[in-house]
Every structure is written in structure tokens, then in C-alpha cells.
Amino acid sequence: MAPSMTSMEASIGNESKVASIKTLADSAALTSVPSEYTYTKNPNDMGDANDPEHSIPIIDFALLTSAYPDQRAQMIQKLGRACQEWGFFQVINHGVPESLMEAMVDACQRFFELPEEEKKEFQTRNLLDPIKCGTSFNVAIDKVRLWRDYLKVSLEFSKRTRAVATEILSGISESLGLESDYIAKAMNWDRGLQILAANYYPACPQPDLAIGIPPHTDHGLVTLLIQNDMCGLEVKHNDKWVLVNSAPGSFIVNVGDQMQILTNDKYKSIWHRATVNNTATRISIAVPHGPALDTPTLPIPELLEREGETAKYIGMTYEKFMELQASPAAYMVPCLDHLRVKDN
Numbered sequence: 001m002a003p004s005m006t007s008m009e010a011s012i013g014n015e016s017k018v019a020s021i022k023t024l025a026d027s028a029a030l031t032s033v034p035s036e037y038t039y040t041k042n043p044n045d046m047g048d049a050n051d052p053e054h055s056i057p058i059i060d061f062a063l064l065t066s067a068y069p070d071q072r073a074q075m076i077q078k079l080g081r082a083c084q085e086w087g088f089f090q091v092i093n094h095g096v097p098e099s100l101m102e103a104m105v106d107a108c109q110r111f112f113e114l115p116e117e118e119k120k121e122f123q124t125r126n127l128l129d130p131i132k133c134g135t136s137f138n139v140a141i142d143k144v145r146l147w148r149d150y151l152k153v154s155l156e157f158s159k160r161t162r163a164v165a166t167e168i169l170s171g172i173s174e175s176l177g178l179e180s181d182y183i184a185k186a187m188n189w190d191r192g193l194q195i196l197a198a199n200y201y202p203a204c205p206q207p208d209l210a211i212g213i214p215p216h217t218d219h220g221l222v223t224l225l226i227q228n229d230m231c232g233l234e235v236k237h238n239d240k241w242v243l244v245n246s247a248p249g250s251f252i253v254n255v256g257d258q259m260q261i262l263t264n265d266k267y268k269s270i271w272h273r274a275t276v277n278n279t280a281t282r283i284s285i286a287v288p289h290g291p292a293l294d295t296p297t298l299p300i301p302e303l304l305e306r307e308g309e310t311a312k313y314i315g316m317t318y319e320k321f322m323e324l325q326a327s328p329a330a331y332m333v334p335c336l337d338h339l340r341v342k343d344n
């Protein structure tokens with residue numbers, strides 16, 4: 001079973017003992033993937049980069065927030081379909097300057113290029129520390145080390161990203177036939193957790209034998225992601241891995257586990273993974289947005305009543321859910337399955 005994990009990892013182990021993947025990849029002597037990093041992919045399980053039918057839907061943010069009700073209604077419908085059929089979509093015309101996005105990627109690159117000694121200060125053990133960096137996922141429990149380093153931090157970019165996420169959440173609420181602020185209110189969005197996680201994937205001499213991030217779902221409500229000019233994100237759609245090609249300056253957005261719980265499985269938290277390549281470093285910046293930590297997530301009663309369904313999940317606070325997802329238990333069974341009501 002693939003490990004279930006998130007971009008917001010626990011760092012319980014002593015990561016300072018393990019060199020960053022950058023240090024390893026930079027070493028002139030490296031010509032193959034060391035055994036601790038060797039990740040076996042099923043050859044039939046490769047992403048299909050050239051299948052034109054397999055590209056994630058595009059949501060035009062300008063139309064989603066349009067003052068013309070017809071334009072907005074049409075985009076809300078498209079958003080609902082994207083959440084239901086893909087769990088992933090690309091957001092264009094969102095108003096966050098491309099220069100700010102590029103500056104963010106550059107700043108992260110500069111951070112990863114700092115001497116290891118300087119980065120050590122941020123290798124903390126605590127899940128919710130405001131700035132932390134490290135390598136792999138959790139080196140204390142990883143069975144295979146990941147071909148990536150990460151940095152988590154909060155900045156101006158996060159504010160602008162949050163504004164886009166808030167509008168997407170309103171659109172999702174409406175696509176479910178609810179008031180636009182229904183989910184935000186139910187999830188205490190104004191106190192909700194937002195994390196910025198930058199991932200650094202250096203070129204790898206044998207990309208088929210390593211993995212940046214293995215298949216996982218994200219734990220929050222929605223995640224917004226940007227990347228430099230290298231692709232590598234793959235999304236599981238209709239049992240096939242689809243390579244995500246995003247337009248420059250767009251956000252890639254995906255539904256997370258809390259949204260799947262709220263919608264009683266209508267909107268799916270989709271499995272995705274980050275592959276690596278042998279030509280250039282890839283940087284991605286994922287910004288997961290979740291409920292307030294003390295807020296329990298449960299299927300929305302109005303939706304259950306309307307669909308004549310019973311709740312498929314028991315409630316759990318977001319904080320407990322994140323702890324569960326960072327624990328070894330999530331390596332065995334995907335987190336959502338721990339909360340699933342039996343007989344469903």
C-alpha cells in the first residue's frame with residue numbers, strides 16, 4: 001500500500017543526520033540512485049504526458065468572481081464538475097501577479113541553495129512550527145527516502161493565495177447548492193490553517209528509480225500549487241496517471257480530504273504524486289488550506305438530507321486528522337479509511 005501523506009509533514013525524526021537531497025544530488029560522484037532512495041514503480045503505472053484527453057479542467061477565476069450572474073453560474077457549474085470528476089483543476093486569470101509567483105519560486109530556490117549549516121536552524125521537530133525545512137517526508141519512518149527537500153513558511157504570497165482560495169471555496173459551496181459562505185463558516189475558515197510548503201527536487205541520475213513524493217492525498221480542504229518551468233506532478237484519473245501541464249502563472253488546485261468528508265465522497269480528494277527528472281531541478285510550492293485546528297469535519301447535514309444518504313465518515317478535528325496523517329498508521333491505511341463508517 002502506498003503511504004498516505006501530505007505536503008505538511010511531521011518532522012518527528014532527527015532529520016539533521018540525513019543530508020539534504022540537494023547535497024547528495026550535487027555530489028560529482030553520484031551516478032545512480034542510492035539504495036535508500038530506490039523506489040520501484042510499476043512500469044504500467046507511468047504518467048501519460050501526451051494524451052490530450054487527459055488534461056485537468058481549467059477554471060477561469062475572472063468568470064468565477066464575475067459581476068454577471070450568468071457567467072458566475074456557468075463557472076460554478078464547471079467548478080462542481082471539476083471537483084466531482086477530477087478533484088484537480090487549473091485556475092487562470094486569478095489576479096496574483098506572475099512576477100510575485102516567480103519571485104516566490106526564486107526565493108525558495110535561494111533558500112535551498114544556502115549552506116547546509118544555515119538551513120539547520122530551521123530543521124525543527126514540531127509539526128506546527130512557523131518555519132521548517134527538511135528532506136524526504138519523515139526520515140524516522142520513511143521506508144524509502146524521497147528525492148526532495150522541503151521548506152515551509154508564511155509570506156505575502158500566502159495572503160494573495162488565500163484570497164484566491166477563499167473565492168474557490170465560495171464557488172465550491174455554491175456548486176453544492178449551499179450558501180457561498182457555508183463551508184467557510186462551518187470550517188471556521190477565518191481561523192483556518194494555511195501552510196506554504198516548497199518542494200525542491202534536484203535532477204536525478206535515474207528518475208525511474210526514485211520518487212519526489214509518492215502517491216498521497218492532501219489532508220485539507222483545497223491545495224493551491226505553483227511550479228517553476230518543470231513538470232512532474234501526476235494525478236490519478238480513471239486509474240491512469242496523468243501528467244499535469246499547467247499554463248505559466250496559473251494555480252493548480254486540488255480538493256483535499258476534508259472536502260471529501262464534507263461532501264460525503266461527492267468531491268474526491270485525488271491521489272497524486274511528484275515524479276523527478278534527469279535534466280533540471282524542479283521546484284513546486286504547495287499551499288494547503290484547511291479548517292481551524294479545533295474544528296471537527298463531518299458530512300454536511302443539508303447535503304445528506306437532500307441526497308437521502310447517511311454519513312460515510314465519523315467526525316474528527318483537523319488537528320487530530322493531521323496527527324493521524326503524520327503517524328505510521330497512515331502508512332498502512334489511507335487516513336480517510338480510518339474515519340470511514342463501517343458498512344459504507
Ligand SMILES: O=C(O)CCC(=O)C(=O)O
Pocket residue numbers: 006007008197199213218225232233234272273274284286
Ligand atoms: O510537487 C508537486 O507537484 C506535488 C507536491 C504535493 O503533492 C504536496 O506537497 O502535497
Ligand SMILES: [Fe+2]
Pocket residue numbers: 006007216217218272286
Ligand atoms: Fe500533495
